[in-house]
Amino acid sequence: MAFGSGAMTNSIGEIRNADCIFVIGSNTSENHPVIALEVKAAVRQRGAKVIVADPRRIDLVNFAHLWLRHHPGTDVALLNGMLNVIISHGWVNQSFVNERTEGFEALAESVKDYVPERVEKITGVPAKDIVEASRLYAQSANSSVLYAMGITQHATGTHNVLALANLAMVTGQIGKPFSGINPLRGQNNVQGACDMGGLPNVYTGYQRVDDEAVRQRFEKAWGIALSPRPGLTLMEMMKGIAEGRMKALFILGENPVLSDPNAEKVKDELKRLDLLVVQDIFLSETAELAHVVLPGVSFAEKDGTFTNTERRVQRIRKAIEPIGNARPDWKIICDLSSRLGYPMNYDSPQQIMEEIASVTPSYGGIRYERLEGLGLQWPCPSIDHPGTPFLHKDRFTRGRGKFHITPYAAPPELPDQEYPFLLTTGRVLYHYHTLISQKSKGLAEIYPEGLVEINPDDARRLGIKPDNGLVEVASRRGKVKARAKVSDNLPPGLVFMTFHFKEAAANLLTIDVLDPIAKIPEFKVCAVRVKKLG
Amino acid sequence: MKEVILKIDGREVRAEEGMTIFQAAKKVGIEIPHLCYREGLAPTAACRLCVVEVDGSRTLVASCAYPVANKMVVRTDTQRVQEARKLAIDFLLSDHPYDCMTCEKSGSCRLEKYAYEFGIRKSRFEGERHDYPIRGRNPFFERDYNKCILCGRCVTVCHEVQYCEAVDYSERGFATKIAAFFDRSMQETPCVFCGNCVSVCPVGALSEKAGRFKGREWELQKVPTICSYCGVGCTLVLNVKDGKVLKVTSDKELGINRGWTCVKGRFGFDYIHSPDRLTEPLIKRDGTFRQASWEEALDAVAEGLKNIKSKYGADAIGFLVSAKCTNEENYLLQKVARAAIGTNNVDHCARL
Known part of the structure; x- marks a missing residue:
């Protein structure tokens, strides 16, 4: 919204050349381990300064020059505070602001009240650290921001992201090598799923369905009339089911029962569908509810491409034949489409990519024969284009970069007498979204069950044994039992859980309040109480 | 410069x-x-x-x-150089087990390669030999320090790439060995099981447990592909024999990760051959699944979708594409939604 595209602005390989790396809402070492190696190399080999903003003492804190331990859900306040400091100390990159952005005056006005002393009261971060972080970020030759779901999975997620964009534009830390805003995408092809039009309002390459000219182009390419109405997001679909408007759902390789906030409700809603079809490689919690289950294949059993978090389109290659009677997913979809009266006849994924390139300007130059080696980073508009390592070089995708006003609002649910702990959720190194890591023996052996991490003082007060005492964690929505892991990586009053395991699914507890703009649920902050069981 | x-x-x-x-x-x-x-x-x-x-x-x-x-x-x-090299290999072989016939590294072992090239059938030197127990309590790899040549690659990787510092040199002289602190097992160290040490070990001292005794190096088909876990997009090499992925390795010449991986990429692949994999289409009748043919299952889906569309309209149907599937598959599924069904109700779980 601020720049015009949602992707890493820079390449992974550029991280080690940044002078200042600001890591916020990303436990990089556990969730993007190989990117964390780049951060560590920047520190140890080049003397880069790392600023970590995280309530938990994550691994990268050990490599950080500065650790801002802000209270969960106060990111916007912290970032507004940094903007305030940068403006009041005269660290603004005035020529960048003048030439490439719009709306600076209003932004400056809006952060006037976020003086470090006030922000300290909201976030718990000492005022002098806020000033030092601002100085480092603004005044280093090249500063790069890395963020992940710790920024987006909040009721104020969109504001969090926009506040980061404000920070980069005010200081001109974007549009050049080694500097930019870099969301680290959580799943192997989440970038590609978005690029390919896996969103209700856009076709491939973020071309809007309600843009008349775009739609006409797709109607011509696909030979059929298309709906001009943007569709529903996943959360809206769930609501549609509850209201009886949605009757059928086709789910490809996803497990919303485990990954959705308020999982029990999702389960009830999916049960109300007239037709639920799930295409997956395991009988997931979601597939168990389906009327028809279609067995697809793993990445080892098919050809195709994934697009990584730095917009790099890379080849995956078939290594083995499909297991049992399973079929490559692209073939299943073709067969289904033909049965629906819209025949699809492709010989290979290569041929499908040629069609994608023909309807998608940013993928225009993507061809399988060009993807040997390191692949290509979009935008890659033509067959002779080398791809784009970093974005927004001379202009933003939307023209001028736009400053957005991002007022701080407290999280929708905070601890109180009845639910005195703040629960935050995430992943751990040894596991992944939901099922596949648990079906891998070694990973399951080394991290077999979901744990509740809790501060030693809190644990002692509640009489929880330091080695795996059983506890019950309850919120206003549900409760789960799990073993406790006592850890001083957490401040008192905060507990941490993963959402990997159905036996201890944190998403039974989380609140289903959505960010009003991006429709992303608040996974990172809710109130719970913790009780000792065993 | x-x-x-x-x-x-x-x-x-x-x-x-x-x-x-x-x-x-x-x-x-x-x-x-x-x-x-x-x-x-x-x-x-x-x-x-x-x-x-x-x-x-x-x-x-x-x-x-x-x-x-x-x-x-x-x-x-020169001859002087060649003799010095031969002597170096000879010394290493004097304290190295001759069990290449069952060693997993045979075929890719660099000591084996040079012993062969210098034509050393047996070391000239007889002396004390190490007899360390094989360490392997962790589920991913085995440490057989009888085979270690103390090249230090694993230590360098652990200290200068992974910055984990889980292993280092210990003892002195002939007793020198690579160890975790107090010679503990790897689970008791800060080790994150990235396996990058295994990938750089030039001999059989560090080897994956996966695929053990299932295939020799020269029988394995090496298929470079992209990891199926997070969004970094590391290049992995699948080692395949007889239609099975036996192990995952990496190659410093390939990919943005230049041969480095994390624990999931290198050791988290055996879900591919999990006995829990779905192998047949399933249709639910009266609350229980029964196996169906592809014809039957696809017809049931198509008929179901067509009925709902004609009764309630296209917008009563939704599609979730997948952040785990390929670009080509996601493209096709949103095309099915928009062109074949006629709805823009397309989303995925990226917000989660």
């Missing part, structure tokens, strides 16, 4: 100041034998296999660590 001109094996070589002799030689296609050196890691100069003659130097020098200089004259293939 200042350019220096030197002579290697009679050839004039232009190199940059700061390069090592090894790198300069490689630039013009001269391969110098080596065990401990690995591109991208700081040299330990431990194995003495890469020694070369440098005019004016009293002793042979380790080319992996010795910097080039202007007008330097280097010889990489």
